[in-house]
Amino acid sequence: MLKSNLLKNLQSRxxxxxxxxxxxxxxxLEQTKITCxxxxxxxxxxxxVGHLMNIMMLRWFQKxxxxxxxxxxxxxxxxxxxxxRKTERPLINNDIINTNLASxxxxxxxxxxxxxxxxxxxxxxxxxxxxxxNYLNFLRDTGKHxxxxxxxxxxxxxxxxxxxDPLSFLEFNYMILQGYDFYKLNKDHExxxxxxxxxxxxxxxxGIELTRRKNGKKLFGLTSPLLTNSAGQKMxxxxxxxxxxxxxxxxxxxxxxxxxxxEDNDIEKFLLLFTEFSVEKIxxxxxxxxxxxxxxxxxxANEVTNLCHGKxxxxxxxKTSQAVxxxxxxxxxxxxxxxxxxxxxxxxxxxxxxxxxxxxxxxKEARRLITDKAVKLEGKLINNISGTYEINDFVxxxxxxxxxxxxxxxxxx
Numbered sequence: 001m002l003k004s005n006l007l008k009n010l011q012s013r014x015x016x017x018x019x020x021x022x023x024x025x026x027x028x029l030e031q032t033k034i035t036c037x038x039x040x041x042x043x044x045x046x047x048x049v050g051h052l053m054n055i056m057m058l059r060w061f062q063k064x065x066x067x068x069x070x071x072x073x074x075x076x077x078x079x080x081x082x083x084x085r086k087t088e089r090p091l092i093n094n095d096i097i098n099t100n101l102a103s104x105x106x107x108x109x110x111x112x113x114x115x116x117x118x119x120x121x122x123x124x125x126x127x128x129x130x131x132x133x134n135y136l137n138f139l140r141d142t143g144k145h146x147x148x149x150x151x152x153x154x155x156x157x158x159x160x161x162x163x164x165d166p167l168s169f170l171e172f173n174y175m176i177l178q179g180y181d182f183y184k185l186n187k188d189h190e191x192x193x194x195x196x197x198x199x200x201x202x203x204x205x206x207g208i209e210l211t212r213r214k215n216g217k218k219l220f221g222l223t224s225p226l227l228t229n230s231a232g233q234k235m236x237x238x239x240x241x242x243x244x245x246x247x248x249x250x251x252x253x254x255x256x257x258x259x260x261x262x263e264d265n266d267i268e269k270f271l272l273l274f275t276e277f278s279v280e281k282i283x284x285x286x287x288x289x290x291x292x293x294x295x296x297x298x299x300x301a302n303e304v305t306n307l308c309h310g311k312x313x314x315x316x317x318x319k320t321s322q323a324v325x326x327x328x329x330x331x332x333x334x335x336x337x338x339x340x341x342x343x344x345x346x347x348x349x350x351x352x353x354x355x356x357x358x359x360x361x362x363x364k365e366a367r368r369l370i371t372d373k374a375v376k377l378e379g380k381l382i383n384n385i386s387g388t389y390e391i392n393d394f395v396x397x398x399x400x401x402x403x404x405x406x407x408x409x410x411x412x413x
Contacts, residue, residue, distance in 0.1 A: 004029035006064045012279050013272040015057055017198045017225040020208060025193065025220045029066075036061055036193035037069035037185055039126070039178065041077040042100035043092065046246030047107055049258075050197075050235055053224045053273055055111050057195055062112060062121060069122045069191060070108045071181060072101050075130030079174045101125065107245050110308060122189065126181050142183075145213040146176055146206065154202030175206050182207025186219060193220045227273075230265035245308055251335040252309040256317035259301035264289075267296050275303040324407050336397060336409040344412060347388040350375065357410055359402055369402060376401040 002008045004026050010016055019025060028034060038054045040047065047055070058068045077097050080090075092100075105123060114121045151157060151172070160167045182204070185191035194204050204221035211219050227235045235243070243258050244250040262270055268286040271277060277285070285296045298318070305314040320334060337357045344356070354366040354375070367385055369375050375382040378399055397409035 002026050006060065006066075009279075010057065010060060014269060015053065015060075015224050015273070017223045018201060018221075019223070020205070020219075020221040024218075025222065028192075028220075033066050034193055035067040035069065035185075035189055035191040036195060037071050037182075037191050038195045039071040039073055039076070039181060040104060041073035041080075042097050042104055043077060043080070045100050045103045046242075046244040046249040047104060048245060049243040050227050052245065053227055054195060054197065055108070056274060057222075057224060059111050067120045067122075067189075068112060069124060069185060069189065070112060071185070072104060072123065072125045074098075074101055074125040074127030076126055076174060076177050076181070078127075079170055079177065103246055103248075110310075124185075126177075126184075129184055130177055130180070138180075142180055142210065142214075143176065145210050146179070150209075151175060151202075151206075154205075157202070175203055178203045179206030179210045182219065183211045183214060186211050186217060187215070192218075193222060195222045195224070197226055198223045199226065230263050230269075247309060247313075252305060252313040253317045253320050254335055255308065256301045256305045256314065257321065259304050260297050260321065262297060262300065264293055267293060267300060270304070271296070271300055274307075275300065277303070324401075334397075334399060334407055334409045336411060339394075339410065339412045341391060341412050344391050346391065348391055348394075348412075349386065349388045350377070350382055351385065353389070353400065353410060354402075357400065357408065359400065359406065359408065374403045 002011060002022075006029055007016070007022070007026050016022075036058070038058055040051065058070065062068045074097060077092060077100075078094075080092075108123060112121050112123075114123060152161070154175075157167065182191070182194050194207060196204060201221070201223055204223065208219045208221055211217050229235055242249070243255065245255075259270065268282060271282040271285065272279065275282070285299065286293065302314055302318060305317055309317075324334070337359075339353075339356050344352070348356075350370065351363050351366045354360045354369070355363055360366045360369065366375075370382050370385050373381060373383070376399075379401075391412045394410055394412035397411045399407060400410045401407045
């Protein structure tokens with residue numbers, strides 16, 4: 001039975017997957033405030049919804065008065081995390097890493113208060129210390145504490161080797177460097193807890209063991225389950241395109257629509273993980289079905305979008321969805337897809353519009369949708385598969401719709 005309000009809250013919401021010593025961490029949280037961290041590599045210009053669980057965990061820790069550290073992997077990104085990957089990550093140059101880091105900073109600032117008025121929150125970059133390591137000294141002072149036998153026992157490594165997928169020496173070093181991060185944060189900032197997704201379990205254990213061997217201190221690891229929907233599909237970058245947290249990668253309207261269109265069986269889970277409503281209120285919101293559950297979906301979309309994009313963008317997204325639902329044409333807040341005039345024939349077919357815009361993957365899919373009466377242009381049903389349009393008709397945005405849930409403005413420039 002957990003005693004600390006924080007862990008009880010996280011457990012009741014579904015955040016906790018595993019912990020190195022749950023009872024010990026629970027006792028500690030009852031007695032004092034701690035410092036904890038989560039690390040994020042800069043492999044893309046935005047984080048996605050799969051990362052949002054851990055960000056919300058940091059947010060809950062800060063709300064309870066604990067010190068939180070967001071660690072940006074400017075150094076480890078240069079190698080790439082091999083955890084549960086089939087192939088080695090492509091190496092990213094420094095310019096792209098720095099651009100990605102700047103973008104990630106803006107995302108964290110939406111969820112974590114880094115002002116001096118709150119308990120101290122830090123945003124650090126591990127490149128500040130990893131790039132300064134002397135290789136020979138590092139091998140002698142740190143490498144000696146890592147057992148190859150133990151590292152080979154981790155599921156993230158075994159899964160690669162059992163399939164005869166290569167694991168490079170470069171990737172093997174990633175585990176050592178991430179373990180060193182935890183040791184460094186404990187030494188410099190008294191950080192005693194690392195959190196992450198369940199796929200990071202082996203990397204977290206490395207840092208705990210390294211610190212124990214180097215200075216005898218006890219650290220903790222806490223993981224969350226990987227985010228899946230009610231069908232058991234992993235969410236993030238792989239399911240129907242990425243649900244990015246950055247507005248440049250995914251518009252607030254599309255972000256809002258994702259949550260509004262969630263499956264009925266996912267609503268309670270998403271409200272628990274991604275909003276700050278009490279568990280009791282969430283149970284109440286999801287207890288009734290029918291149109292009441294649709295109201296809960298709108299509440300979910302508004303709350304999650306407000307945290308990520310702010311109140312103004314959330315209101316715009318909601319109003320746009322209402323306008324689209326009521327067949328009001330030409331909403332300026334719909335996502336806009338631009339097609340280059342140079343790539344278009346003088347007269348463009350509806351099939352070409354759908355494929356060139358990326359709304360469908362193939363001409364075959366476009367034909368099927370038109371046959372199924374699922375395509376509209378400016379609110380008018382498209383019945384003619386062979387219909388064409390002058391490209392000058394798209395100098396101003398035209399609303400192209402697929403079914404009831406996918407709506408975009410198309411413009412040819």
